[in-house]
Amino acid sequence: MKNELEFDVVVAGGGPAGINAAIAAGRGGARTLLIERYGFLGGMSTVALVYPWMTFHTETGRQVIKGIAQEIVERLIAIDGSPGHLRDTVGFTNTVTPYHPEKYKLLALEMLEEAGVEVLVHSFADSVKVVGGTIKNIRLVTKSGPIRVKAKQFIDSTGDADIAFLSGAPCLKGRENDQKTQPLTMKFRMRGVDVSKVKEAMKRNPENFYKKTPINELDELPLTGVQGFYKEWNASGVPINRDQVLFFIGPEEDEVLVNCTRVQGLDGTDVFDLTKGEREGRKQVMMMAEFLQTTIPGFEKASISAVGSQIGIRETRRISGEYSLTIEDVITGIKYDDTIALSGYPIDIHDPTGKGVQANDIEGDGSYGIPYRCLIPKGIDNLLVAGRCISTTHEALATTRLTPSCMATGQAAGTAAALSLAEGIAPRNLDAIMLRKKLLEGGAVLQ
Known part of the structure; x- marks a missing residue:
């Protein structure tokens, strides 16, 4: 048995963010490993039956999330695994995207294989070795014993910021005043x-x-x-x-x-x-x-x-990154020079203690930008974060946590990791203009 592995990029967490991150890194020429604790991929979309995907569009119907995420939808349509984007008859968003979870599991594996990504399931990271602000390796707990995985770049798409937390990067949890998080839901x-x-x-x-x-x-x-x-x-x-x-x-x-x-x-x-x-x-x-x-x-x-195979999680840890997206940023629809993804999903806070839901629409063109800085944790040089645990406030997380947004930040993180390797620099030093250009080439919408 191999008890030591080495890659260019290691992505921890095989949910929507991790899948898209690994595909992007693999397509960028990095030898990439995707690690997942369950025996299948899809994260909350398959493990906890989070359905449908909400939303790829603004309230007026403009599609602001494309790239690998849209490619997944189109390939699901081709195998009768999704009807595509349909009108949301709840009325909370403009569209929702139904999908077949079993077909999504298989499609994800096919697309990862096409991108040259290796996948290791039934594996859970329980410790991280850091030297001088650089992750040297992570240790996996597996059925066949511990495995140490070395890499030049790591991406934390665990949803719970597990790798960031274990590496000592500063993390936050829940509301500022009492750390209470949005409720769990068994779907x-x-x-x-x-x-x-x-x-x-x-x-x-x-x-x-x-x-x-x-x-x-x-x-x-x-x-x-x-x-x-x-x-x-x-x-x-x-x-x-x-x-x-x-x-x-x-x-x-x-x-x-x-x-x-x-x-x-x-x-x-x-x-x-x-x-x-x-x-x-x-x-x-x-x-x-x-x-x-x-x-x-x-x-x-x-x-x-x-x-659900497990209860659904809306919110746990998130990193304290180079920038934290706020509810004001979201509502005003602000865009940044280092925007790496857009989202049109409104604020949607399920009350941590009460009955209701706080909802706030997005002004302007109906979309807001997610800065690259939200993917960069403080204190660790070779780590990026994607998905639910990027750097936001409790309120802003109520929109960035949605699956299409996670897919978009995943593509950005994987692209940034591969570019950083090619340039021989830490991700925090990567030129945002170069990153944005690469993302646009990959079909992302950034303005």
């Missing part, structure tokens, strides 16, 4: 749903649904998501601390993904809290399914078809 799927009955219920009683729901267009649009049934929920007495029912249609036409459980007050980086969360989340799944079956039109013959 689940139900089959046997009569979607036509759901749609008719919406048309009969529009005020029972989210204020931006395009009720008048439902006859022309495929139903992609539903937020509401406020009257039924408020009368239910179900002991889940939220204020509405939320579910999304697909991937099959009689199938829905239910996003209604809410587990609060736990730390997603604490194994004892995670243990509590898994139990509480699964209890809430059963309560929620019974409520839907007995109360909501169209669910009379529905049954649970899948529950």
Whole structure:
């Protein structure tokens, strides 16, 4: 057995950010390894059933996330793994992108192989060796014993900033005043749903649904998501601390993904809290399914078809980087000289302690820029971060955490790692103009 490996770039975490980072690094000529703790890729999209992808567009419908992320969507369309970008019938965003998780798992492996990336699953980093501000290696815990992996550049796309934290880079968690994070959610799927009955219920009683729901267009649009049934929920007495029912249609036409459980007050980086969360989340799944079956039109013959392999995590650690994106940056739609990705997803904070959700729209052209500096942790020279754990405030994380945004920062991190190697410099010293040029060549949208 090999107990030591060496690569140019090592990407820790095989979720949407890590997949895109590894593809970008591999295409950039770097010998790249992608490490994933589960036996399959996809991160929260597959492990926790986070569905659909929201959103590649601004509120007006302009697509601001393309590049590798759009390539993935197009290749899924080609294998009947996604219908592409569809109108969001909840009305919270302009579009959502349904996808088939099993086809996504396989497609990701194919694209990584095409890019020359090696993949190692069932592997979990538990320590990082740092000398003089440079990561020398990370140690993996595996079924076949510990493995040390050396690299010139590392990318942390673990979602929880595991590599940054273990390396000693400064990290933050949750709200500034009390460190409480957005709640955990155990998502689940139900089959046997009569979607036509759901749609008719919406048309009969529009005020029972989210204020931006395009009720008048439902006859022309495929139903992609539903937020509401406020009257039924408020009368239910179900002991889940939220204020509405939320579910999304697909991937099959009689199938829905239910996003209604809410587990609060736990730390997603604490194994004892995670243990509590898994139990509480699964209890809430059963309560929620019974409520839907007995109360909501169209669910009379529905049954649970899948529950997340683990509870979904919205927020844990994030790095304190060279710059921290703020809620003001997002709302005003500011762009930067070192913007490496755009996003059109609004602020979406699930209250860490209460029932509600704080939502704020983006002004200007409906998009904001994510600076390259948000990907650079303080104190470590050969580490970049992508995905949910980039440098933001608690409030701004409520938009950067969404999957398409994570895909975009992943592509940026992988591209930057490969460029830094080619230039023989630390990522923090990389010329942002050069990076942006390379990203534009890779299909990214930056203005």
